[in-house]
Amino acid sequence: MVSKNLIHEGSPVCQTCAQKNASVFCKAKVEYLNEITGQKVSNTFKKGQTIFNEGSYPFGVFCINSGKVKLTHLGDDGKEQIIRLLKGGDIIGYRALLSGERYSATAVALEDTHICFIPKELFIYILKNDAALTFEMMKLLADELHKTELKMTHLAQKPVRERLAEILLFIEETYGFEEDGVTLNVRLSREEIANLVGTATESTIRLLSEFKRDNMVELDGKKIKIINQKKLAKTANLQD
Amino acid sequence: MVSKNLIHEGSPVCQTCAQKNASVFCKAKVEYLNEITGQKVSNTFKKGQTIFNEGSYPFGVFCINSGKVKLTHLGDDGKEQIIRLLKGGDIIGYRALLSGERYSATAVALEDTHICFIPKELFIYILKNDAALTFEMMKLLADELHKTELKMTHLAQKPVRERLAEILLFIEETYGFEEDGVTLNVRLSREEIANLVGTATESTIRLLSEFKRDNMVELDGKKIKIINQKKLAKTANLQD
DNA sequence: GTATAAACATGACAAAAATCATGGCTATGT
DNA sequence: ACATAGCCATGATTTTTGTCATGTTTATAC
Numbered sequence: 001m002v003s004k005n006l007i008h009e010g011s012p013v014c015q016t017c018a019q020k021n022a023s024v025f026c027k028a029k030v031e032y033l034n035e036i037t038g039q040k041v042s043n044t045f046k047k048g049q050t051i052f053n054e055g056s057y058p059f060g061v062f063c064i065n066s067g068k069v070k071l072t073h074l075g076d077d078g079k080e081q082i083i084r085l086l087k088g089g090d091i092i093g094y095r096a097l098l099s100g101e102r103y104s105a106t107a108v109a110l111e112d113t114h115i116c117f118i119p120k121e122l123f124i125y126i127l128k129n130d131a132a133l134t135f136e137m138m139k140l141l142a143d144e145l146h147k148t149e150l151k152m153t154h155l156a157q158k159p160v161r162e163r164l165a166e167i168l169l170f171i172e173e174t175y176g177f178e179e180d181g182v183t184l185n186v187r188l189s190r191e192e193i194a195n196l197v198g199t200a201t202e203s204t205i206r207l208l209s210e211f212k213r214d215n216m217v218e219l220d221g222k223k224i225k226i227i228n229q230k231k232l233a234k235t236a237n238l239q240d
Numbered sequence: 241m242v243s244k245n246l247i248h249e250g251s252p253v254c255q256t257c258a259q260k261n262a263s264v265f266c267k268a269k270v271e272y273l274n275e276i277t278g279q280k281v282s283n284t285f286k287k288g289q290t291i292f293n294e295g296s297y298p299f300g301v302f303c304i305n306s307g308k309v310k311l312t313h314l315g316d317d318g319k320e321q322i323i324r325l326l327k328g329g330d331i332i333g334y335r336a337l338l339s340g341e342r343y344s345a346t347a348v349a350l351e352d353t354h355i356c357f358i359p360k361e362l363f364i365y366i367l368k369n370d371a372a373l374t375f376e377m378m379k380l381l382a383d384e385l386h387k388t389e390l391k392m393t394h395l396a397q398k399p400v401r402e403r404l405a406e407i408l409l410f411i412e413e414t415y416g417f418e419e420d421g422v423t424l425n426v427r428l429s430r431e432e433i434a435n436l437v438g439t440a441t442e443s444t445i446r447l448l449s450e451f452k453r454d455n456m457v458e459l460d461g462k463k464i465k466i467i468n469q470k471k472l473a474k475t476a477n478l479q480d
Numbered sequence: 481g482t483a484t485a486a487a488c489a490t491g492a493c494a495a496a497a498a499t500c501a502t503g504g505c506t507a508t509g510t
Numbered sequence: 511a512c513a514t515a516g517c518c519a520t521g522a523t524t525t526t527t528g529t530c531a532t533g534t535t536t537a538t539a540c
Contacts, residue, residue, distance in 0.1 A: 025252055029265045035480070073389065073390070075393050075394075075396075075397040075398075076394075076397070076398070076477055076478065076479040077397065077477075079397050080250060081392070081393040081396050081397060083389050083392065083393070094382075095382050095385055095386060098378055098379055098382040099379060099382040099383055099386060101386075104386055104389070105389070106392075127375070127378075128371055131368055131371060131374070132273055133370070134374050134375070134378065135368070135374070137378060138367075138374065138377060138378050138381060139338055139339060139340075140380035141378060141382055141385060142334075142335050142338040142339040142381055144342055144385055145335055145381060145384055145385045145388060146335060146339060146341075148385060148392060149313065149323050149344070149345070149388055150313070150344075150386045151392055152321070152323065152388060152391055153313045153315050153321040153323070153394045154315075154316075154393040155392060155396050155438070156315075156321050156395050156438025156439075157313075157315040157316070157317065157321060157438065158316070158321050160327070174476075192349055198395070198396025198397065199396075237316055237317075238316065239316040
């Protein structure tokens with residue numbers, strides 16, 4: 001017997017999707033949700049697998065059902081810059097689709113991830129007919145733009161130490177903690193953290209050690225525990 | 241006798257606006273254009289005047305008729321970061337309006353600038369009724385997001401020298417040249433250039449002197465001439 | 481025109497961060 | 511269990527960049 005609650009068996013149904021309330025996408029009218037359920041393709045990506053590649057053409061939009069994804073740019077000298085971290089309920093690949101360009105970023109699964117693919121034609125069709133959803137998409141883009149502008153300013157003005165502290169808090173905000181309430185609920189390599197912060201891997205390692213020495217974090221391999229969030233926030237020197 | 245071609249006398253008419261083809265805004269349906277023409281308020285901002293301030297509430301959207309505007313963030317330590325440069329045909333203030341937040345940036349006129357103000361209610365009303373315009377807005381946001389993500393990556397990965405060269409080319413792309421075909425068509429202080437590049441003013445001054453020594457630019461007060469664009473592009477080390 | 485402030489320029493120095501080098505640790509596959 | 515590669519860690523060093531100080535030039539206001 002196949003339970004419809006086991007979302008990983010077969011293709012999830014949008015109307016009963018666990019992410020329904022988290023996703024812009026699933027604020028579409030019921031009729032369109034049905035259409036999406038019918039046409040979408042569900043897929044599993046193993047940790048490390050690429051969902052789409054910078055430079056290739058978008059054929060649709062991806063809606064993350066469960067799992068974690070990083071969106072990265074390849075810098076001119078080949079260094080990776082992580083521009084977004086995503087989770088269940090988030091959609092990816094819409095930016096390029098809307099601009100009518102090739103992907104400007106690469107999406108890679110940070111852990112085993114279930115993703116639904118909605119074909120371009122359907123996506124555009126729904127947008128053209130569902131004003132409320134289009135409005136939500138616009139808001140999403142506006143929010144994303146705002147966040148990116150803030151990151152830009154911080155990259156330009158804040159020292160690496162502050163940026164690292166900020167990124168740790170950002171990871172917490174995005175993925176939260178494990179059951180223990182202190183361990184960040186994601187495994188990132190030091191290099192990946194560096195690529196979020198925009199610095200050299202060694203600098204990240206060194207600063208993490210300092211943060212540990214100053215009792216702000218605890219380190220256990222890729223596990224990072226936030227044990228003094230207040231101090232970390234102060235280190236980040238955030239005003240907003 | 242008042243000529244309707246003298247756009248600075250009274251309020252310009254959208255349908256005959258010189259920027260009609262440059263602006264997303266003016267791709268709206270004719271009926272809405274008429275509505276905008278009726279309800280908008282036209283204004284002149286002198287060089288240095290603030291159009292709106294970070295932290296205050298948006299009551300509408302601004303459409304630049306002529307002139308130049310900088311959009312800036314105030315960093316946590318009070319340093320200004322220029323996040324966008326705008327010109328005739330561009331609209332500003334839409335980001336906060338769509339997100340339903342206060343302005344996250346300050347807009348200041350870089351020279352005498354004519355701007356039309358479209359009230360929030362009208363703007364939203366039109367968006368809700370003109371799917372094509374909403375789609376254009378979405379595209380605009382998507383493009384802006386892309387540009388900002390690129391800037392972010394470059395800030396994170398490129399040395400100041402490359403970023404300055406890139407910014408000079410960006411200014412050229414945005415505002416073009418004067419009649420002589422080499423002088424950048426905008427007057428920016430060294431500090432403003434530094435705030436675009438994301439570096440200290442002194443570094444900008446020093447590097448500009450180097451660029452001059454290396455025959456890439458000529459400097460005459462705030463006038464900057466690009467005399468070797470190719471070399472400048474090479475210095476910028478651009479791949480995209 | 482002259483005073484005054486602002487912007488520009490440059491040198492000296494300090495701080496921050498990247499790079500290079502080396503060694504140990506830890507996963508992964510056989 | 512063991513080899514191997516990749517990741518983590520740390521020290522030494524260099525490079526880059528920012529800061530401070532000081533003088534000059536250029537606008538701006540009276």
